[in-house]
Amino acid sequence: xxxxxxxxxxxxxxxxxxxxxxxxxxxxxxxxxxxxxxxxxxxxxxxxxxxxxxxxxxxxxxxxxxxxxxxxxxxxxxxxxxxxxxxxxxxxxxxxxxxxxxxxxxxxxxxxxxxxxxxxxxxxxxxxxxxxxxx
Amino acid sequence: xxxxxxxxxxxxxxxxxxxxxxxxxxxxxxxxxxxxxxxxxxxxxxxxxxxxxxxxxxxxxxxxxxx
Numbered sequence: 001x002x003x004x005x006x007x008x009x010x011x012x013x014x015x016x017x018x019x020x021x022x023x024x025x026x027x028x029x030x031x032x033x034x035x036x037x038x039x040x041x042x043x044x045x046x047x048x049x050x051x052x053x054x055x056x057x058x059x060x061x062x063x064x065x066x067x068x069x070x071x072x073x074x075x076x077x078x079x080x081x082x083x084x085x086x087x088x089x090x091x092x093x094x095x096x097x098x099x100x101x102x103x104x105x106x107x108x109x110x111x112x113x114x115x116x117x118x119x120x121x122x123x124x125x126x127x128x129x130x131x132x133x134x135x
Numbered sequence: 136x137x138x139x140x141x142x143x144x145x146x147x148x149x150x151x152x153x154x155x156x157x158x159x160x161x162x163x164x165x166x167x168x169x170x171x172x173x174x175x176x177x178x179x180x181x182x183x184x185x186x187x188x189x190x191x192x193x194x195x196x197x198x199x200x201x202x
Contacts, residue, residue: 063163074160076173 014059014071021052093120137196141169143187158182 025048032041058065059072066072067080100113110117144154144165151165158165158179167173168183175183184191 063161066161072161074164075176075179076164076167077161 010073013073014069017069018052018056021048021055024048025052089120089124093117093124096120136174136198137171138168139194139196140165140183143189143194144169147187154186157186 025045028044028048029041032038032044055065055069059069060066063077067077067084070081073081096113096116100110100117103110103113140154144151149157150162151169152162155162155165160179164173168175180191180195184194187194
């Protein structure tokens with residue numbers, strides 16, 4: 001990859017998360033206003049915009065903010081992102097599995113928790129197969 | 136894994152930021168490598184060694200191995 005292309009890619013990446021924050025703010029605003037929840041619309045949009053603004057302001061000074069913004073990626077930061085994503089997946093998986101068992105123990109079906117477990121387990125299996133074959 | 140990055144960088148009168156820019160990594164990554172909190176990948180280790188005009192094993196030392 002040429003330096004110019006890499007620079008473009010880095011610039012694009014560092015503005016992706018703030019752009020997603022703006023889009024999410026717009027989405028919350030539209031959905032909540034459409035359902036008549038004006039306070040929730042303004043509050044949710046403000047939180048997303050505030051979050052995006054904080055990341056933009058502090059990503060130069062704080063590595064945590066830079067990681068959350070995906071700014072200035074290098075191999076160590078990529079490894080941190082990967083481990084953080086793995087921890088998040090593990091926590092969600094354990095939580096969904098626990099809740100599915102709670103539902104079953106109460107005499108109900110696993111419901112949405114079961115669906116999350118199925119999708120998560122399937123994705124994990126598919127990823128293991130894919131990355132094992134890719135080497 | 137121990138390394139001599141801090142001494143080599145000081146020898147060239149470079150800041151962590153300047154070395155990071157030269158190697159395409161963040162200042163915090165240079166700091167983590169110097170403190171032994173992060174072992175760089177083989178490509179980055181080679182890049183660092185070449186930057187200082189040394190072989191990888193002259194910059195990075197496996198723990199317990201004599202220099």
